[in-house]
Amino acid sequence: MSGTIRPLVAGNWKMNGLAGSLGELDAVKAGLSGDGLNADIMICPPATLVAAAAKAANASIAIGGQDCHFAEKGAHTGDISAEMLADAGASAVIVGHSERRADHGESDEIVMKKAQAAWRAGLVAIICIGETEAERKSGATLDVVAVQLAGSVPEGARAENTVIAYEPVWAIGTGLTPTAGDVAEVHAFIRQKLSERFSEEGAAMRILYGGSVKPANAQELMGVENVNGALVGGASLKAADFLGIVAAYR
């Protein structure tokens, strides 16, 4: 299955990056040039840099936002709509990241509305799901993932407008990762749920793994069945590390 789906390696810079950080984007661009990579590449900088990043990127790098409001416009001080991200040059947006769910109390219902907003604006929705450490320890991982998938992914999701990112919360920024076997189990489960609900669109949808992906473990994690790429946090901040992960698809 993963062999027939074009993978995506996306870097999520989170709340990091000033104008000077675009030098890393330039370095990624230079590092990608002229090779036949078997993956799509995306960088999701903070909102302040989306427009500049979109200008600096070329066809080999897509630019995504990290969050959007579900409304198109209006009295929502400090928020950014999916239309605004598209206007700034983004082609995708991350929704439902566990940091948004935890820091801003975003429910599955809100995440679903954000995914619909992304589609409305012509953006790909990268919908994040994943269990906490306590949920993993109590054996609830697959139940949690099933509830988040059902509640966060809107009806009508298609492979071209939706990407699922499985990010176990306990693996984010900790240096810990699930075993390849654990990743395989969860990704196979997600694939089964997507296929049941969205038929061939679900079978073709990209399922990214995220959580402490780095050059040293990328090859193993990206080689797992039903892992169609990575959502990379810390290791996407430096071009050399990010390119070291991308190298899993050379």
Ligand SMILES: O=C(CO)COP(=O)(O)O
């Ligand atoms: O949250 C993540 C990407 O969205 C993963 O972050 P780290 O790669 O820093 O663990």
